[in-house]
Amino acid sequence: MESNVDTQQQISETLLLPQEVLLSAGVHIGTRVKTKDMEPFIYKVRPDGLYVLDMEKMNDRIKIASKFLSRMNLSKVVVASSKRYGRSPVEMFCKVIGCKPMTGRFTSGTFTNPAYSDFFEPTAVIVTDSLADDQIVEEASQCGVPVIALASTDNSKMNADLIIPMNNKGRRALAIAFWLIAKEILKEKNELPANGEMRYSIDDFETNG
Amino acid sequence: MSTCISCGRKVTPEEKAVKMTCPNCGGITIWRCEKCRLFGRTYRCPACGFTGP
Ligand SMILES: [Zn+2]
Ligand SMILES: [Zn+2]
8 A cells, every 4th residue: 555655754643733734735845955954853855855854843843932932022023034935924923923024135234233224123033044034144143133943954053043944935834834833922921722723824824826 | 251052162242142041941041152153053951951953
């Protein structure tokens, strides 16, 4: 009998979403590039050469990132995505949680030049991809601000203080990531019961078109 | 004076170090020096055992 190799991974029952939902969104799918930094988070390589991330580790890191964020002044947390598919998830996340979104192109000096009109001093920064959002990671590091980074198999740990290993390129995967973190933060802050659901769905978080 | 959790070196005020609480337990203040942060060196929380980044 043929079996889906991706589902053979030993998954605990503590996943934040049913395994089928996570698998169908490809949250665990990486790229054909594997960095040494991301090796501890990689589960296996598929026959087609795609590296697959460890879903349990992803799950654990989403929980830890949510705990970390829930202890902060969220209005001073910047959430960035220069990529198109990250835009809607980031904006919805910020709307629900009260963080500051920075989507599209990042203007250099935003964190480092007090003379700049949009100057902002964050207490932490979340980036969807440290490669694409390299400028914001660099400025956050210059300011000594903790960086939480969604990272796929091709990312590095450079200047990141907390890695969330997952597919950071897929439209659905990014929606699920930010939806889950938002939900976990609300639970940590007791603004949502342990088994409660948010007013917003994953679809609400997903970039259309 | 603060020391880097990964290399044990003293963190100077001029360098681009980061100060944060342990992401997992929040019980410990963690300093990562500029180099350890840049190279993504592992840190371990002495209170809960969490290993990052
Ligand atoms: Zn160090
Ligand atoms: Zn800890």
